[in-house]
Amino acid sequence: MTEKHLICLDLDGTLLTDDKTVLPYTKQILAQLKKEGHEVIISTGRPYRASESYYHELGLDAPIVNFNGAFIHHPTDDSFKEVHSPLDLDIARDIFKHVEHLNIQNIIAEVKDNVFLHYHDELLFEGFSMGNPIVKSGDLSMNLQECPTSILIQAEEQHVPAIRAHLSDVYAEQIEHRRWGAPYPVIELVRTGISKAVGIQYISEYLNIKQENIIAFGDEDNDFEMIEYAGTGVAMGNAIQALKEKADTITLSNDEDGIGQFLAQYFNI
Incomplete structure (x- = not known):
């Protein structure tokens, strides 16, 4: 049995295609991994209101990282201790x-x-x-x-x-x-000190998932810290060059099921 993993998904340019949809194959792979007991979260620069529809579309039931880590909360569990770290x-x-x-x-x-x-x-x-x-x-x-x-x-x-x-x-x-x-x-x-890495660390500790079992996907410079923190940091094929250099590996682009293809291979689906 594979140990429980935490799969962290940036939205724009990563999970979402250029026309802001989630491809059916990637959605199917994520649903299968959830069914097998792995945790899937969104980690985005967007506020929750602009990521809520994708949260529900994927059938998520875990915390979410919004505003690049400045707001960490659980949309469906009031007992989760949210973290809000605003600017002065x-x-x-x-x-x-x-x-x-x-x-x-x-x-x-x-x-x-x-x-x-x-x-x-x-x-x-x-x-x-x-x-x-x-x-x-x-x-x-x-x-x-x-x-x-x-x-x-x-x-x-x-x-x-x-x-x-x-x-x-x-x-x-x-x-x-x-x-x-x-x-x-x-x-x-x-x-200062806020990043997506702060968010995924907080959630992984809450879910009791080891750092080495975190897989994170991203494409832009707001993903640097998350990609470096994750046990496996994956840059999309369309990612900026600087992120590709920091990542452990590179997958296909956001318009080519990059997330689904990588996860299917990683988990041998």
């Missing part, structure tokens, strides 16, 4: 004040499932209104009254390096910042 509100307000002059297009602050947009933007509004959150537009320094789970800075590609350099220079001890891929070209900020 004063630091957040300082960031709002200083990045506004760095060629940004917008700033979005999220407090769990509530969304605050600095500038109203119909397209962004649509993208962040998944799951019917409370959405407010207007000056974040005024509107945001509690510590944000994460901050997103939207900017054109050519301005991203300068913004990230500023964040590293000024806030290195208070925040982590990572780049999201398409369709949302944003820089995400979370509290």
Whole structure:
């Protein structure tokens, strides 16, 4: 009997195809592994409201990592001790004040499932209104009254390096910042020390699964820590090169059942 494993799935660019669906073969393999007693979790930069439909589609009954580890909770078990690690509100307000002059297009602050947009933007509004959150537009320094789970800075590609350099220079001890891929070209900020690895470690200890029996799949730079922490870190075929270099192995792309194909081979299905 194979020891119980924890299978950790990033969503965008990993579990989800480019048109944001889960391929039937991968879904079937995950269902079979769950039936055999393995645990499957989602570990994503998305808030829960934007990952809930996939949680239910896969028939999951385990905790979930949202906001890249800033919010760890169990959607179906109130006895699970959730962990919420937001940014300091004063630091957040300082960031709002200083990045506004760095060629940004917008700033979005999220407090769990509530969304605050600095500038109203119909397209962004649509993208962040998944799951019917409370959405407010207007000056974040005024509107945001509690510590944000994460901050997103939207900017054109050519301005991203300068913004990230500023964040590293000024806030290195208070925040982590990572780049999201398409369709949302944003820089995400979370509290320092927060990563998906923190989330999967917390859940693996709760489920009593050894680190060596953790398999994690990812494609972007917000997956670095998780891929390195897992016993088996798997980069998707479409992953950025830097992640492929950190991973233990590389599978097919998100549009080619990369997760299903790898797991079928790994577990000899």
